Structure formats: structure tokens, C-alpha cells
Amino acid sequence: MKKTRTGIGYDIHPLVPGRRLVLGGVEIPFDKGLDGWSDADVLTHAVMDALLGSAALGDIGRHFPPGEPEYKDVSSLELLDKVKTRLAEAGWQTGNIDATVIAEKPVLKDYIDKIREKLSQTLGTGIERVSVKASTSNGIGDIGRGEGIAAFAVALIEGDE
Ligand SMILES: [Zn+2]
Numbered sequence: 001m002k003k004t005r006t007g008i009g010y011d012i013h014p015l016v017p018g019r020r021l022v023l024g025g026v027e028i029p030f031d032k033g034l035d036g037w038s039d040a041d042v043l044t045h046a047v048m049d050a051l052l053g054s055a056a057l058g059d060i061g062r063h064f065p066p067g068e069p070e071y072k073d074v075s076s077l078e079l080l081d082k083v084k085t086r087l088a089e090a091g092w093q094t095g096n097i098d099a100t101v102i103a104e105k106p107v108l109k110d111y112i113d114k115i116r117e118k119l120s121q122t123l124g125t126g127i128e129r130v131s132v133k134a135s136t137s138n139g140i141g142d143i144g145r146g147e148g149i150a151a152f153a154v155a156l157i158e159g160d161e
Pocket of ligand 1: 011012013036040041042045
């Protein structure tokens with residue numbers, strides 16, 4: 001018998017010139033990128049918070065504090081790998097992930113499957129368990145003006161009873 005838990009994650013980062021745009025570990029050609037201490041991969045950060053939340057293990061700010069030299073410009077996939085390990089130590093593995101990226105631009109549909117592949121490989125699970133969707137803000141508000149990109153994620157984790 002498997003026991004299960006669910007968790008939610010949310011993140012937002014500002015879009016600025018002179019930075020790479022990395023979503024789910026995939027670099028996406030665009031004239032701006034997300035600003036932050038790490039690579040500012042907003043999607044991977046939301047996924048990590050959903051996973052940590054599902055196991056009641058706190059949040060990414062607690063595990064990977066911004067400002068620490070160790071995490072400057074680090075690939076967030078490396079941090080996701082550490083989250084996977086911490087969950088495994090607590091007896092959990094990924095059941096499934098569902099995430100939505102909210103970006104006015106660029107259009108993400110051509111990158112979605114590559115992103116699902118990267119995230120699922122890092123989590124050591126099948127791609128069919130990792131869903132990534134792209135949405136816009138329909139021109140409304142800060143995201144609608146292209147000032148940033150946000151992501152929501154939910155995670156289900158499984159462990160042995
Ligand atoms: Zn973040």
C-alpha cells in the first residue's frame with residue numbers, strides 16, 4: 001500500500017535584459033532573462049516548492065538561501081536533484097507533477113516537451129508523470145506587460161506505508 005501527499009508551489013521572477021532565460025532547465029532564446037541569485041528558473045523553483053511542501057519539508061528559501069555564494073548562478077536542476085535526494089531520505093518519491101508557466105512572451109509551446117524531459121530525468125521519473133503547461137496573462141498586470149514570469153506547480157509524492 002502506498003501513502004501519498006500533495007503540495008503546491010508558486011514563484012515569480014522579474015524579466016531583465018542581459019540574463020539567460022531558463023525554464024525547467026532549458027535555455028530559451030529571448031531578448032531578456034529572469035533575474036535572481038541562482039539561474040532564476042522560476043518553473044523549477046515552483047516544482048521544488050511543491051515537492052518540499054508535499055513532504056512538509058519547508059521551502060526552497062530554507063534549503064537554498066539566496067545570498068549564499070554556493071548557489072550564485074547555480075543551475076536550478078542541481079537544486080531539484082538535491083530536493084529529490086532529501087525527499088528520498090524521508091521515504092518519498094515523485095508521483096506526478098503538474099505545472100503552469102505564466103509568461104506573456106516568449107511562446108513556449110515548442111519547448112514544453114524538452115522541459116518535461118529535463119525535469120523528469122532530474123527527478124528520476126517517467127516523462128508521463130511530469131506535466132508542464134504554458135499560459136499568458138492576456139495582457140493584464142505586471143506579467144501581461146512582460147515584467148516577469150510566474151509559475152505554479154502541484155506535486156503528488158508517494159511512499160511506502
Ligand atoms: Zn525563484
